Amino acid sequence: MMAWHHATAGERRLLPEARLGGPMPWVIAIMLFLTVLAAAAGLGLRQAATHLRSGLADQITIQIVEGDHVERERQATAAMHELDRLAGIGKHRRVDSSELEALLAPWLGDSFTRGEIPIPAMIDVTLAPGGADRIDAIGEALKSVAPAVRISSHAQWLKPIEALIGTLLWLALALVLLMAAATAFTVVLAARAALDTHRETIDVMHLLGATDGQIARLFQRRIATDAMIGGLIGFSGAVVVVLILSQRIESVGSELFGAISLTTAAWIGLLALPLAGTILAMATARLTILGTLERIL
Amino acid sequence: MGGIVQFENVGLRYGTGAETLSDVSFDLAMGSFTFLTGPSGAGKTSLLRLLYLAQRPSRGLIRLFGEDIVTLPRARMPAYRRRIGVVFQDFRLIPYLSAYDNVALPLRVAGVEERDLDTPVREMLDWVGLTGRSNARPATLSGGEQQRVAIARAVIARPEILVADEPTGNVDPEMAKRLLYLFEALNKLGTTVVVATHDVHLLAGVPAAMQMRLERGRVTNPVESGRYPSSGPHGLAT
Numbered sequence: 279m280m281a282w283h284h285a286t287a288g289e290r291r292l293l294p295e296a297r298l299g300g301p302m303p304w305v306i307a308i309m310l311f312l313t314v315l316a317a318a319a320g321l322g323l324r325q326a327a328t329h330l331r332s333g334l335a336d337q338i339t340i341q342i343v344e345g346d347h348v349e350r351e352r353q354a355t356a357a358m359h360e361l362d363r364l365a366g367i368g369k370h371r372r373v374d375s376s377e378l379e380a381l382l383a384p385w386l387g388d389s390f391t392r393g394e395i396p397i398p399a400m401i402d403v404t405l406a407p408g409g410a411d412r413i414d415a416i417g418e419a420l421k422s423v424a425p426a427v428r429i430s431s432h433a434q435w436l437k438p439i440e441a442l443i444g445t446l447l448w449l450a451l452a453l454v455l456l457m458a459a460a461t462a463f464t465v466v467l468a469a470r471a472a473l474d475t476h477r478e479t480i481d482v483m484h485l486l487g488a489t490d491g492q493i494a495r496l497f498q499r500r501i502a503t504d505a506m507i508g509g510l511i512g513f514s515g516a517v518v519v520v521l522i523l524s525q526r527i528e529s530v531g532s533e534l535f536g537a538i539s540l541t542t543a544a545w546i547g548l549l550a551l552p553l554a555g556t557i558l559a560m561a562t563a564r565l566t567i568l569g570t571l572e573r574i575l
Numbered sequence: 576m577g578g579i580v581q582f583e584n585v586g587l588r589y590g591t592g593a594e595t596l597s598d599v600s601f602d603l604a605m606g607s608f609t610f611l612t613g614p615s616g617a618g619k620t621s622l623l624r625l626l627y628l629a630q631r632p633s634r635g636l637i638r639l640f641g642e643d644i645v646t647l648p649r650a651r652m653p654a655y656r657r658r659i660g661v662v663f664q665d666f667r668l669i670p671y672l673s674a675y676d677n678v679a680l681p682l683r684v685a686g687v688e689e690r691d692l693d694t695p696v697r698e699m700l701d702w703v704g705l706t707g708r709s710n711a712r713p714a715t716l717s718g719g720e721q722q723r724v725a726i727a728r729a730v731i732a733r734p735e736i737l738v739a740d741e742p743t744g745n746v747d748p749e750m751a752k753r754l755l756y757l758f759e760a761l762n763k764l765g766t767t768v769v770v771a772t773h774d775v776h777l778l779a780g781v782p783a784a785m786q787m788r789l790e791r792g793r794v795t796n797p798v799e800s801g802r803y804p805s806s807g808p809h810g811l812a813t
Contacts, residue, residue, distance in 0.1 A: 481667075487656035488653060
């Protein structure tokens with residue numbers, strides 16, 4: 279007995295070849311194009327979320343907001359000493375004045391005189407594993423030696439961005455599933471239309487002793503071929519778009535946008551989509567055709 | 576033991592209309608040759624459709640090859656259909672296939688390997704006088720040529736039962752004789768032949784054949800196994 283997806287050379291001749299003649303390959307191409315774009319967006323955003331979490335979530339910035347320069351320096355030094363002994367601290371370093379000036383230059387200009395404007399002292403801290411749970415305790419401890427301390431957790435301002443990325447991820451997943459469903463419905467319609475078109479052939483084959491499986495194989499093979507051709511066209515188009523977008527994102531130079539990238543695993547996942555589309559089309563076609571043939575004696 | 580075909584009180588009704596066939600009972604012996612006659616609308620084609628498993632009866636019992644086919648599960652139908660060759664009244668050739676591929680169809684359906692197809696298909700085309708037309712599509716063939724392709728397709732798989740609905744309707748008398756000779760030759764090889772026809776000349780061509788007449792959906796002269804000679808080409812199944 280032949281495999282359910284395989285047709286002999288003779289069986290292949292039993293249906294006229296009209297590949298790319300009908301709309302189905304092009305509909306599948308459009309579906310796959312949109313599916314790959316949605317999936318690429320989802321995978322890229324997931325990569326960005328991972329990058330942001332690993333790069334920023336364990337960072338806190340400590341500011342000493344004190345107008346008096348001498349007191350500010352005293353509290354900063356005390357805070358540095360306190361950080362040396364506190365649990366949950368990985369690394370910490372004082373942001374030097376030239377870095378602060380460089381940060382402020384876009385707003386205050388290059389020529390502002392240091393000392394004219396009181397600038398908070400800043401300490402960058404990388405938390406040790408588990409340190410994120412101790413931020414409140416760290417804050418309490420620092421306030422006891424440096425009352426002007428303010429702690430800003432990067433994870434705190436990252437939360438809304440993470441929430442947005444999470445929402446976009448779900449949206450991308452929903453789009454992929456909707457496209458898969460739309461592809462399946464398209465195949466159902468195409469399979470039914472093909473059965474109607476070849477009704478006479480099917481009747482004759484039935485009366486000559488063809489089984490439902492033999493007849494289904496003829497149609498599912500053709501639909502799978504159409505789906506594969508359409509899928510590859512759609513995939514190719516989407517890859518071109520993704521590559522162009524990647525270049526554009528890189529040229530923006532933003533850390534947030536720059537984190538949106540596709541890993542090798544993500545590319546392999548995208549490459550699997552035309553194959554998955556073909557399998558989905560073939561399985562849908564088989565089930566539709568067998569269901570329809572069941573109603574014929 | 577009964578014949579290869581047994582009908583008992585068979586009735587057939589399409590939808591809610593009157594019965595097309597009523598109380599049809601007969602018994603055909605294996606290797607018999609039967610002409611089914613009757614006026615147009617008598618139910619000959621309907622009876623043949625029951626015989627080649629295109630239809631289930633509304634009532635009654637039909638046994639083919641000793642199996643009750645009225646209750647036969649649908650999945651087992653193909654195996655029985657492969658044992659029956661059919662010449663349809665309207666030929667029912669597949670329009671986009673060549674004469675060769677139309678004739679090869681039953682063998683392909685039966686899973687015969689491509690390398691084993693060529694010889695029997697070419698022999699069969701030669702037998703019906705279409706050697707030079709093997710690549711022609713049905714639309715380019717005359718009515719008689721299409722009918723010969725249909726006959727070649729019906730017999731190529733050496734069916735145990737051959738059912739033909741007006742098989743000589745579109746051929747000249749000479750070709751009709753040849754086709755009848757073909758049916759007789761198959762019958763001599765053991766095939767049970769049932770031919771529905773209006774053609775009285777055809778009836779005379781096979782004197783030993785039985786005749787079953789249908790009128791208004793009823794058999795007016797039931798054929799029984801016992802009426803066949805006990806031996807010879809038209810012998811009774813025992």
